[in-house]
Amino acid sequence: MAPKRTTRSTPVTPAPTATTTTVTEAQLQALIDQGVAAAMAEAEASRVRNGYNSNGSGPRPAQTARECSYSEFLKCKPLDFKGTEGVVGLTRWFEKMESVFSISNCTASCQVKFATCTLQDDALTWWNAHVKTTTPEAAHAMPWATLKKMMTDKYCPRGEIKKIETEMWNLKVKGTDVVAYSRRFQQLALMCSRMFPEEIDKIEKYIGGLPDMILGSVKASKPKTMQEAIEFTTELMDEKTHAYAERQAEKKRKYDDLSKNNQNQQQL
Template sequence: MAEAKASRVRNGYDSNGSGPRPAQAARECSYFEFLKCKPLDFKGTEGVIRLTRWFEKMESVFSISNCTATSQVKFATCTLQDDALTWWNSDVKTTTPEAAHAMPWAALKKMMTDKYCLRGEIKKIETEMWNLKVKGTDVVAYNRTFSNPSFDVFQMYPRRDRQE
């Protein structure tokens, strides 16, 4: 009997066998639900590594909160503070808030990368990466260093001499 009940549940029937369960529609997340996932703030003075971590955390929060693509930029830019908020507000003034919030997340990431990933800082991290060496047999420490979020920045900001 238990096996038959489990089979009905697996095949889309509710537990009392009365028929198919209605599919639940995905709910659009609210700003309150977005904030409950504790997104990071970004001030614009923290550097490349912090910006990279902000991107990663935002994408995690988008996923966890079921944030739709149409709300991502609007919600993410509400976490900007200080210099970053001033920069965003000045950009919004060149268009309308609706148009600014309608841009894709990838476009905002590109704009922020161009603004906050200074070439000198990128060059410093790049040099550190190219000079990374294994000390003795400590491969675990080498891998931990190489998987540091600061190295992820190269995906966003490739070297000019390697571009086609």
């Protein structure tokens, strides 16, 4: 007879009691609002990453810099250069040309090509001779700074530059005419760049040429740029000359009154 099987009873572990957290209706709505806001922000960020407009209408067009045409360059009225204008004329041509580059948004790749189209007479003959030594493509590809150096070496003789530097060293205000002094100083400074490695060197030279009546005050103002120095100098000189004119007018008025009183006393 087979033995009886005995069965072991496996103890049953009771399930843990779940804890519940009470959420109010207001808190639930706040959580929903936060989720919606986060989803909208992510969607907007995704559109931006994929190049779409904020309204989802389609990809935004890429903003590319537009090169100016030669006709647009000419509308800014660049100066012509013939090669006989001397140092002052060449310097003004450089200055005007760089202004035209800025206004017309002329790219670096077009600067020499467009600028050399304004050369005439001797200057044009010189440029054409240079082009023949290379190719038009290579000549036009040179940097603007290289063309400036070539033209300076050609049209600014060393002796003439020396004379200009000497004039700069000896330049001073004549009388009280700081306007004429400032104008001539700026013209010479363009041609004497090697004399002023830093802006402060130019400012110190400018102040050094002022009359004693304003020199100390301008120096004490410690201008940071040439424009600041010139504006302060002009304003200060205007104040000085105006005050001087008022004092002279007051002296004349007193003298006239005194003369009139003397005449009246003599008539009595």
